[in-house]
Amino acid sequence: MKGKIVLEEHLTTALNNSLWDASGESARNGKAYMEDVEGKLLDTERRIVEMDQCGIDIAILSLTSPGAQSLLDTRKATDFAKQTNDHIAEHLLAQHPDRFRAFATVAMQSPRAAADELERSVTSLGFMGALINGYTNIGNADTAQYLDEPPVWEFWDRVAQLNVPVYLHPREPLPNQRRIYEGYSSLIGSAWGFAHETATHAIRLMLSGLFDKYPNLTIILGHLGEGLPLMLPRLEHRLWMQRDGQGLGSAKLPVSHYFSRNFYLTTSGHFHTKGLLDAISEIGADRLLFSADYPYESMVTASQWFDNALLSTNDREKIGRTNAQTLFRL
Ligand code: MN
Numbered sequence: 001m002k003g004k005i006v007l008e009e010h011l012t013t014a015l016n017n018s019l020w021d022a023s024g025e026s027a028r029n030g031k032a033y034m035e036d037v038e039g040k041l042l043d044t045e046r047r048i049v050e051m052d053q054c055g056i057d058i059a060i061l062s063l064t065s066p067g068a069q070s071l072l073d074t075r076k077a078t079d080f081a082k083q084t085n086d087h088i089a090e091h092l093l094a095q096h097p098d099r100f101r102a103f104a105t106v107a108m109q110s111p112r113a114a115a116d117e118l119e120r121s122v123t124s125l126g127f128m129g130a131l132i133n134g135y136t137n138i139g140n141a142d143t144a145q146y147l148d149e150p151p152v153w154e155f156w157d158r159v160a161q162l163n164v165p166v167y168l169h170p171r172e173p174l175p176n177q178r179r180i181y182e183g184y185s186s187l188i189g190s191a192w193g194f195a196h197e198t199a200t201h202a203i204r205l206m207l208s209g210l211f212d213k214y215p216n217l218t219i220i221l222g223h224l225g226e227g228l229p230l231m232l233p234r235l236e237h238r239l240w241m242q243r244d245g246q247g248l249g250s251a252k253l254p255v256s257h258y259f260s261r262n263f264y265l266t267t268s269g270h271f272h273t274k275g276l277l278d279a280i281s282e283i284g285a286d287r288l289l290f291s292a293d294y295p296y297e298s299m300v301t302a303s304q305w306f307d308n309a310l311l312s313t314n315d316r317e318k319i320g321r322t323n324a325q326t327l328f329r330l
Contacts, residue, residue: 207249
């Protein structure tokens, strides 16, 4: 399929590389794999060649995980976000305006500063929304602030005003919450831990009442929804059974209501037709978006799968291009 749009596509910057120690990730993923990824994260020309090979017109770029979410100093994190967004605007968007868009990096250590930076990125730099890598470290590497928690609602208030999507992207679980992976450290990241961490985070958002206060919020989840299309019906059923209808948290409605009204899912890193069909059956083909998760995944693998998957032509057009055009007003 020609003219595809992708939106979980990562890059890095020299500034990001200087701040973030990737050694843990390298050890878990294998050295050759990470060297290849690290080269591609910086290589714009190679990215465009692969997009051309695969029939991908537009990539919405974002800084690779964990980005600003892992910086312990609030002031530094806020400055880092601004510098990252300026860099992407100057070096990627301005150079290739017909091929690239971007999600803003925001530092949730200060929700108000994050809201201001999102507003600047959207209104002055032309960004499409924000991509946030899960929880934010507050003060030290073993403390987290999740996006449903009260200090963050000031940020959501601005997101609702700006009416732009927020991509909830995975990061690794807190260092002090990894006991279940001991002896199996390769499960901490994208193979398994990412999905568990991010799905639970999304459930927190749905149970918090956030979508009652801000019904127009749009959250995007990658990896075919991090397992939620399969697991949410059971979650909803058990909350109701166990708590006699009181298991809804602060939310007014069952989770399936918010999932189908406030969420979009992408195919990033999960190139499996049965899973896609299940996601379509739960949330509808209008809320699925094609993506690769480059350079952790190959655009060629993603596109060969998607272009040949057993889908109707209508659904392939929607998921590959027109849903994203509508959502991002492209
Ligand atoms: Mn990703």
